[in-house]
Amino acid sequence: MPAAFAVTSLHKRFRTRFGRTESVALDGVDLEVPRGEAFGLIGPNGAGKTTFIKCLLGIAHPDRGAVELLGRRPEDPRSRARVGYLPERLALPGAWTPRAFLASVTRLKDLRVERAGLDALLARVGLAEAGGRRIRGFSKGMRQRLGLAAALVGAPDLLVLDEPTDGVDPLGRVEIRQLLAAELARGATLFINSHLLSETERICTRIGILSRGRLVRSGPLEALTAVQQRWRVRFAPGPPVRAEALLALGFEPSAGGGWELAAPDAVALNRALDGARAAGALLVELERASRDLEDVLTEALAAGAA
């Protein structure tokens, strides 16, 4: 599958006015996101997430490395024409109406402005009733929704969203998740930068962890959160099974009445399960033990700091 974007050995340092290096924002990042995927970039404040997005879209110039955005250089307007971007803190013209703002974005994308299209976009983000109001009276959540509507102008192939649910109430977050799911189903690629790990976990299928300008982990969400060689097992509460027998087979009791088992391969796993069944246990549930994204992030950051 062709890549939505690919960056190779991306370096970016910020310097003071006198040329002294102030901070290393990106220190050799390599990342490729295939089209049609939902990728989440997470990391602590100052990790370089926003700088990464700026380099990706040509807003900042990398010191070294290559960026390919939808098969072209980010400086090429033809690549950016197929991108929708929601910045972290979008400054909106307070005196304008949302309709006028979306019309301006549509014109700058060299698309035809149609009132019905603008209204449909506003309705998609839940601002149908506010189309004629001045933006200066909008709440933070409404501004965020309008920013999202602007990113959706022209049905872009790649959506780059920096904290898309920031300031949005819980119900609004559900709506935004549904909207992003619809965009994904349409075939768009999502690239989300968020500090809300639960949001990222719900939307994205692949995750990258950025720490001190380096991509310390990257891969499918399931693989990152899975604990290798460890399984969660639940037995039917029927015939009594001696705990000693299970403990002797290597099972360890876990919270909630279940068991956990460390097995290096399928043979060892099945041998232990056969032993449990021989001891009278009835297997009802088996799953790979996994952690939440917070555990993964904490571990990755600790490893990165070491």
Add this chain to the structure above:
Amino acid sequence: MTSVAVALDLLREAAARRWFLALALALTGLLLLLLTSLRLEVVDGALAATRLFGQPLVHDIQSADVALRPVFLVASQLVFWGGLAFGVLSCADFAPALLSPGRIEHLLSLPVRRWELLAGTFLGVLALALGSAVYASAGLVLVLGAKTGVWTAWPVVSAALAAVAFGSVYAGMLAVTVWVRSAALSAAAGASLVVLGLLATHRRTLLDLMGRGVGRTLFAGLTAVVPPLGKLADAAGALASSAPLAPGGLLRLLAGTLAFAAALLAVAAWRFERRDF
């Protein structure tokens, strides 16, 4: 076309600003006041009597077009210098607002080239200056034309010249903003260019008065490139009052002013292309 879209957005933004609403109201009010309070009696093409607010103004009987020349001359100077001062103050914030965090990132993510953003901002401000100057001068021409039967387009041409002069000043303001995003600094740069433009008008006289040294060289260098705004204002006045102009003089002035503005815009575009946001 993208630059035009950026320029139109700037005009929409200006329409919502109090500065420009106040200017539009003030100009309209002034023109309405003249329309209703000024009474001119023209007999066989000659201005026989003038009344303002019912009070007679004493003057000799003379041809109406000749009588209006000083009026257009004064009006052209008001438009020129008043427009420069108003423009420097009221337009200082446009470029800093364009470059404000959260806005410039969004604009640069759109399929817009950086130089198009800069060119659009410049064109928008130029259109604003031209629109305001032409509105004021064309309004005056219409009011006086309706009252005297003297119709001339030269005051409008003169106003366009004032807008061109402001364009050269605004190019400097824009270039400064691309380096440092500050409305105050932008306004200071504009005011400095106006002062330098005035000094450049009397360059030779001032150089004769200065002793040799670094200061003189610096002054000579600066005033050699800055458009002599005083000469442009004189040319605008001459155009408005149908006075003779030195052949080729205005063209040379205009060419120099446009070259100055183009050079500053090129420097601004060079810096803007390389800047991170």
